[in-house]
Amino acid sequence: MQKASLVLFPAGSGKSLVYQIPAFCLDGLTLVICPLLSLRLDSTLCTEEYNRIKAEILNGGIQLLFVCPERLCNESFVEMMKRVPISLLAIDEAHCISQWGQTFHPDYLKIARFAEELNVQRSAGVSRSPTYRPNLQFRIELANNFDKKLDKLVPMLRTRNGPAIIYVALQKQTHEVAEKLSKRGFTPLVYHAGLNDK
Incomplete structure (x- = not known):
């Protein structure tokens, strides 16, 4: 049975460390689903760069990979991920899942199926930090x-x-x-x- 951990912290409080530090402690790949263009393995890469990154992923040279949620619809990406042990699947900017918000990304709804198909193990837990910010x-x-x-x-x-x-x-x-x-x-x-x- 797969379980999930939920981390709710205010902006600037170090949420990304929750997956960045474990990425370098775990044996397999940490896959981060994130909508930010600057962090993606995406279509802006030339063929040579994409092939280099793909080879590094397959030979274990990359421990932390950021992709946009739309990448989960790409068959060649999904097939590549089936060949890589995924130790941790992190969903950054998870508010994009909410259908009530203006940042809603429909492709975030496909993450659960992707995790199930690739048998990604997830541990259980909820961590929260107060949202009060005295500097605002x-x-x-x-x-x-x-x-x-x-x-x-x-x-x-x-x-x-x-x-x-x-x-x-x-x-x-x-x-x-x-x-x-x-x-x-x-x-x-x-x-x-x-x-x-x-």
């Missing part, structure tokens, strides 16, 4: 227009004792906010999906 503050301020929002924001920024992230609804607003804050003596950085890789 939440406060609501009402404002009727853009300038009044800035009038409320600027004093908070001046009295903060650390970095601040300002979220906006539209990409173009990031530039508008940055421009207005620059005029008030701040040096904001803009980040949104429309920027180039550099």
